[in-house]
Amino acid sequence: MRLLEVEKLTKRFGGLVAVNDVSFQVEEGEMVGIIGPNGAGKTTLFNLITGYLKPDSGKVLLRGEDITGLPPYKIANKGLVRTFQIVRPFRRLPTIANVLVALQSYRGRRRIEWIKTPERKAMEMLEDVGLSDMALEPAENLSHGDLKRLEIARAMALEPEIILLDEPFGGLNPVETEYMVKSLQRMHLDGHTIVIVEHKLHALMKLVKRVLVMHNGELIAEGTPEEIAKNKKVIEIYLGKAI
Amino acid sequence: MPIRRYLRKAYTSFGTHIYDIPPRMFAFLSLILFSLLPLFNLPTTMLQPLISLNFITVLAVSWDFLVRSGQASLGHAIFFGIGAYGTALIFKYLGWQPLISIPLGVLSGVGIAFLIGFPCLRVKGPYFAIVTFAFPVVMTGIVKYFPELGKDAGIKNLPRIFPTLTYTQRWLAEYYLSFALMVLSAVIIYKIAYSKTGITFVSILDDDLAAKACGINVSKYRIMAFVISGLFASLAGGIAAHSDLFQRRASPTFLSSTYSFVPIIVSVLGGMGTIYGPLVGAYIYTFLDSFILKSIFKIDDFTRTLIFTVIVVILLLKWPRGIGRTIVEKLEDLEKPREIEEIEKEKR
Numbered sequence: 080m081r082l083l084e085v086e087k088l089t090k091r092f093g094g095l096v097a098v099n100d101v102s103f104q105v106e107e108g109e110m111v112g113i114i115g116p117n118g119a120g121k122t123t124l125f126n127l128i129t130g131y132l133k134p135d136s137g138k139v140l141l142r143g144e145d146i147t148g149l150p151p152y153k154i155a156n157k158g159l160v161r162t163f164q165i166v167r168p169f170r171r172l173p174t175i176a177n178v179l180v181a182l183q184s185y186r187g188r189r190r191i192e193w194i195k196t197p198e199r200k201a202m203e204m205l206e207d208v209g210l211s212d213m214a215l216e217p218a219e220n221l222s223h224g225d226l227k228r229l230e231i232a233r234a235m236a237l238e239p240e241i242i243l244l245d246e247p248f249g250g251l252n253p254v255e256t257e258y259m260v261k262s263l264q265r266m267h268l269d270g271h272t273i274v275i276v277e278h279k280l281h282a283l284m285k286l287v288k289r290v291l292v293m294h295n296g297e298l299i300a301e302g303t304p305e306e307i308a309k310n311k312k313v314i315e316i317y318l319g320k321a322i
Numbered sequence: 323m324p325i326r327r328y329l330r331k332a333y334t335s336f337g338t339h340i341y342d343i344p345p346r347m348f349a350f351l352s353l354i355l356f357s358l359l360p361l362f363n364l365p366t367t368m369l370q371p372l373i374s375l376n377f378i379t380v381l382a383v384s385w386d387f388l389v390r391s392g393q394a395s396l397g398h399a400i401f402f403g404i405g406a407y408g409t410a411l412i413f414k415y416l417g418w419q420p421l422i423s424i425p426l427g428v429l430s431g432v433g434i435a436f437l438i439g440f441p442c443l444r445v446k447g448p449y450f451a452i453v454t455f456a457f458p459v460v461m462t463g464i465v466k467y468f469p470e471l472g473k474d475a476g477i478k479n480l481p482r483i484f485p486t487l488t489y490t491q492r493w494l495a496e497y498y499l500s501f502a503l504m505v506l507s508a509v510i511i512y513k514i515a516y517s518k519t520g521i522t523f524v525s526i527l528d529d530d531l532a533a534k535a536c537g538i539n540v541s542k543y544r545i546m547a548f549v550i551s552g553l554f555a556s557l558a559g560g561i562a563a564h565s566d567l568f569q570r571r572a573s574p575t576f577l578s579s580t581y582s583f584v585p586i587i588v589s590v591l592g593g594m595g596t597i598y599g600p601l602v603g604a605y606i607y608t609f610l611d612s613f614i615l616k617s618i619f620k621i622d623d624f625t626r627t628l629i630f631t632v633i634v635v636i637l638l639l640k641w642p643r644g645i646g647r648t649i650v651e652k653l654e655d656l657e658k659p660r661e662i663e664e665i666e667k668e669k670r
């Protein structure tokens with residue numbers, strides 16, 4: 080079943096067309112990667128899908144339901160959850176409270192057994208990403224790698240139908256990247272639907288079965304990682320034209 | 323025996339859990355001290371600052387609650403004034419007694435909080451501060467223009483809440499009423515702020531975009547903080563308007579910048595965003611201001627304000643955590659060694 084459908088999404092900032100007529104679909108249980116050079120419009124696309132920006136034209140459908148232009152919190156409560164490229168923890172709160180905030184939302188509170196013991200649920204989420212030792216530490220004391228994982232724990236606490244990760248490997252060292260790849264693989268095996276925007280092609284190509292390539296706000300290629308790696312257009316935009 | 327261990331023994335001797343935690347113990351002892359204080363036949367001139375202290379504490383604590391939701395207001399006096407004028411108008415035109423008119427005044431305060439909360443949703447940080455700064459100023463203008471609102475003199479001759487008491491008893495009654503109001507507001511606001519819902523407010527203060535991504539209806543929570551804060555501040559205004567300390571009238575004094583800025587000063591003194599901080603700060607402020615600078619050194623109002631402004635600037639630069647917060651954290655440190663002992667016991 081088609082979980083997420085993006086139809087002819089367009090966004091202009093003044094004269095600049097940041098996202099131009101982008102359409103794609105994500106099936107249930109799929110893991111999709113979106114790649115592209117800087118300024119290709121990947122993050123803008125995420126912002127359009129999750130309601131942080133309003134599209135000039137086009138539609139976003141979640142399970143066939145039109146969610147275009149809804150406020151971000153409503154979209155999150157419908158099960159389309161995102162993380163941020165630059166980590167955005169609640170620095171004053173302890174790590175576990177960061178996850179508890181997500182459990183305070185409408186979607187987080189709907190499960191009756193969580194209302195009784197949200198702390199236990201939050202602790203489970205932290206254990207999944209290996210942060211349970213830091214549970215009571217204020218989030219401002221966490222390292223960048225830990226914060227990246229906290230972002231994922233916080234998003235997963237909403238039990239998303241589909242999760243949009245904006246550069247989950249950004250700023251991670253090789254060991255942390257490896258750990259993150261394993262976490263994401265586990266999430267995928269658990270049946271979660273994941274869309275990843277990423278720069279680190281190496282890590283991404285190992286993970287996903289389908290890749291979309293964006294350039295200057297447009298989708299220019301789509302296919303398996305192997306196909307994309309051989310695609311002339313893609314090589315051209317990443318490495319420049321052969322002289 | 324080292325002092326620390328002696329103190330620890332003193333706490334544990336109470337036996338019950340509530341008093342185990344040093345800050346709570348500290349709060350409990352202060353509660354007893356300040357509820358017994360007026361019984362030592364204090365002169366009225368000493369009781370008055372203490373009553374004023376209670377009202378300021380309510381304002382400061384409710385202001386601090388608003389800060390925890392990321393909305394540092396510069397016009398908290400609006401709620402104090404609305405509470406006072408609301409109850410006064412109901413008495414003037416309907417003749418209803420304080421027991422009914424004060425709750426209705428509070429209701430009007432909540433209504434205004436709701437109304438001004440909405441335009442404030444669109445602005446953040448410094449812009450929010452500027453917008454809120456305008457509210458009491460505009461309100462003062464309205465109040466001074468309409469004769470129905472009493473212009474400069476305000477609405478006079480409001481009834482006393484306790485009409486039958488003698489002069490000294492009246493001041494005592496006012497002290498206890500304001501003290502009860504202060505304790506009640508502080509406890510309720512503290513409970514809300516440190517509840518499960520309370521962390522949501524802090525998440526908005528930290529990063530409202532991330533809170534939205536967590537599915538939190540940020541606008542709803544911001545309005546909620548406004549309403550809760552406005553409720554307690556206007557309750558303080560309503561009761562204050564009926565007290566002899568404010569000459570039993572709702573006057574433009576209630577809307578003056580004093581009641582917008584003193585809560586901020588005491589919050590900075592005590593430690594912003596902690597709820598108990600402003601409470602500690604208000605006591606420090608009153609004792610410094612009324613009992614030392616005014617009574618002993620006879621410094622005039624203007625110079626005292628200047629002194630506190632300088633203190634606040636220095637504190638913000640050198641000690642932004644505040645005095646109250648530092649005290650409480652020191653007291654909590656006393657608790658830690660025992661916790662570690664307990665954990666080790668469990669391991670064995």
